[in-house]
Amino acid sequence: MPDHTNHGPHVIETRDLTRRYGEITAVDTLNLTVRRGEVYGFLGPNGAGKTTTLRMLLGLIRPTSGGIAVLGSSPGSAGSLARTGAMIETPAFYPHLSGGDNLRVLARYAAVDASRIDLVLDQVRLLDRAGDVFREYSLGMKQRLGVAAALLKDPELLILDEPTNGLDPAGMTEMRALIRELGQGNRTVLLSSHLMHEVEQTCDRAGIIAAGRLVAEGTIDDLLGEDALVVRAEPTLDAMAIARDIAGVRRASLVRGAIRIKTLPGAELDPAYLNARLVGAGVAVRELRLERASLESVFLDLTNPNELPARGDWPGHPDGNDTIHDEEVADVA
Amino acid sequence: MLRSGLYMLWAELFLLRRRVATWVLLGTWTGLGLLFGYIVPYAMYRSDDDEGPSALTGMLPDQLTQTVLDGFPFYGGAIALMLGVLSVGSEFGWDTLKTLFTQGPGRGRIFTAKMVALAIMIVPFAVSIFAFGTVASVIIARMEGITVVWPDSGTVLEGVAAGWLILVVWAAVGVLLAVITRGTSLAIGIGILYTLVIEGSISLLVDTVSFVEPVVDFFLRANSYSLIRPLGGASGASGDSAATDGPGAFSGPYVDTTQALVVLVVYALVLTGMSAWLLRRRDVA
Known part of the structure; x- marks a missing residue:
């Protein structure tokens, strides 16, 4: 030491x-x-x-x-x-x-x-x-x-x-x-x-x-991260690909069947624009809402024994990075 | 260093003094001493018309040391064992070890303070039975119209010291059992079982099984009775005492007094050392 x-x-x-x-x-x-x-x-x-x-x-x-x-x-x-x-x-x-x-x-x-x-x-x-x-x-x-x-x-x-x-x-x-x-x-x-x-x-x-x-x-601010847009749409993988293509999106991950979209610092994603892009591509949007950042949601995401993230998946982790990991889409099936 | 040690000792003596169990044990100890040393023998003397004045001998002030000392290796040991168990075992039950161990002085010093305080607290146990025995014997002498002859003060002091050592060794047994079992109930159970059954039963085999005697020579009981024998205890003088006639009767084998002293001191040191080693090594969960 x-x-x-x-x-x-x-x-x-x-x-x-x-x-x-x-x-x-x-x-x-x-x-x-x-x-x-x-x-x-x-x-x-x-x-x-x-x-x-x-x-x-x-x-x-x-x-x-x-x-x-x-x-x-x-x-x-x-x-x-x-x-x-x-x-x-x-x-x-x-x-x-x-x-x-x-x-x-x-x-x-x-x-x-x-x-x-x-x-x-x-x-x-x-x-x-x-x-x-x-x-x-x-x-x-x-x-x-x-x-x-x-x-x-x-x-x-x-x-x-x-x-x-x-x-x-x-x-x-x-x-x-x-x-x-x-x-x-x-x-x-x-x-x-x-x-x-x-x-x-x-x-x-x-x-x-x-x-x-x-x-x-x-x-605490690091852990809270930013607000996120949560989308439920079909087909999910198509919706995810579209979201990732939008400028300013830092991360699109699948959490319990919903796509959670976070933007780069300073960037904003207009929900109406996202909805238009998805609908325009033939994706059926079932839910679109803004999720306010809270330590509770971070805590529950991180400590859920069935969905423990791999090290480095979360902002604030010493090994953290902002890339989208393959495991994030693994539970689609 | 010395000052902080004295502070810790003050704290430990304060804890022992403020525990009801300490005073209950002291009361039980003196009560048993008076009961078997004076009350029962005197009641038997009064109820038996055939008993001559010689039956009173053990109850008179000049026989104080031998009468009182007989109780130390037997129920005195059991009482001291319980005191030892409670002084350390309760800390596990209350979970207060974690509180003490996070104060800073270190486990070794805390345990040393506990043991020194326990040894000091045993002094009133050793002294009180002599004090109450004196009062009881004077009362009996007065009731029987016999002139009070005081015992030799040097012998009384030696008796108090010998009794104190015996109680300290048994308290150390209790402390070790408490540390091993991390509590009080099982420690007291095992301790009493050892006191009454193991040492007592194996001692009875001395005459029939040859290899038992060398083992019994190192038993606490044999060495405790051997230590007090030259002072008149264990029927050394009168041949009529609780050691041979009362509960927990002991009829040998006896060992040399010096050996008894050395064995008891070694017991006290080894038992205390083992407790300290365990307490320092183990997790406080």
Whole structure:
């Protein structure tokens, strides 16, 4: 792995990170890059390998192969953990202690001044319930205590795994605002989530993981891509050929029986013109509509286990290109 | 380094102190000690008209060390084993290991803090039974109108130290079982089974199966009873104690006291080392 200094551009870098459990590959040659100061969304469906990856970043589990650098150190080393705050899966605390006492124990372990306890409890709006026993906390309060514990060290890197789980809508909004606020300045936040709008609202960049593989990575705008024209027409292959011939069309791909047309940056395709071209060529147009770009559609396209794309098929992927691949028409039959 | 170590130790002692289970075990331990050392023998003495004043000997203050020590290798061991299991095994159940292991000090240092705190927490266990035994024996002496003769303070201190070591070794057994099974229930089950059945049953074969004796010489039970014997425990002085007559009766074989001390210390170190090695090596899933 490259040697990172404290001021290096990458706070987290994984190289071909792989974790297998027997025959099952939970994380598959993952190359993840999180830059200093950004809020990075780690997006994927349940069971995609997000939490396994985060556990490896924290040294809780060892990779089967591949390399990891966290804040320039190996994962789980005292050097990286001292500057990292984390909440992984459900927050785990001593049930018989109060929220405040739990943080007192952790502050001792992290050698953090006790004065930070009230500060972080206040940040997550839990100060008035600090004396309550943890086992009596609601799920939302437990989540907030988990975030407070992660903030205790005032860390350079904050790793949060599904932090809005169990929160009510108002709590979710507050938590997202807090995460955004925490990501200001030089602090880096790695936010794992399966909620597309959460990542869309909160993050600067995101990586999408499916079946243990990173299928896309880039800024939210990169991942969203442009709006697309969606056409259902017969014969489909003729319609596809016509669409590809139109000037300014960057990509025409077949997704679940419909042709999805994207244009080159700056180019616009008039739906009326497309319709006229198709009809003029004897193609029967059954549907023609504009599809607005959303992370949700990208996410669903990328993480559908039956239609996982080949690497490099999507904009934003490190190996990405804009050519039309043969496999895109493979499901016509 | 030292300061952060003391901080961690404070945290671990705080955790042990704030657990109800710690105090329940302490209460059970002292309750059993009083029950088998004083209450039952005294009730038997009072109910049997044929018993002479000599039957009171073991219940008087000057016999405190031997009377109290007999409980350490038997139910004391089981109690310490449970304390050891709970102090580490619960962390698996609550999933708090992941929280601790992401704080920064490193798994080895965290485990060291846990073990040192556990060893410190066992001091009140060793001391309390002597304290309650003293009170009980004085009460009995007063009730029977016998002059109180205090035991030799040096012997009492040696007894407390020997008892503490025995409990520490059993707690280390509990910790290892908790780390192996990643929990509490199975660890306690296996531990109790080992304490009561395995060591006890194999010890009974000493007279009939020749190759068993060298094995039994390294059992925790044999070495624990051998350690306390010179102090009067395990019927070393009175010949009438819980070790031979009460539950968990033990009639040998005994080993040399020095060997017993060395074996117990080695047990404590090896068991702790194995636990630390496993905890450092394994994934926290």
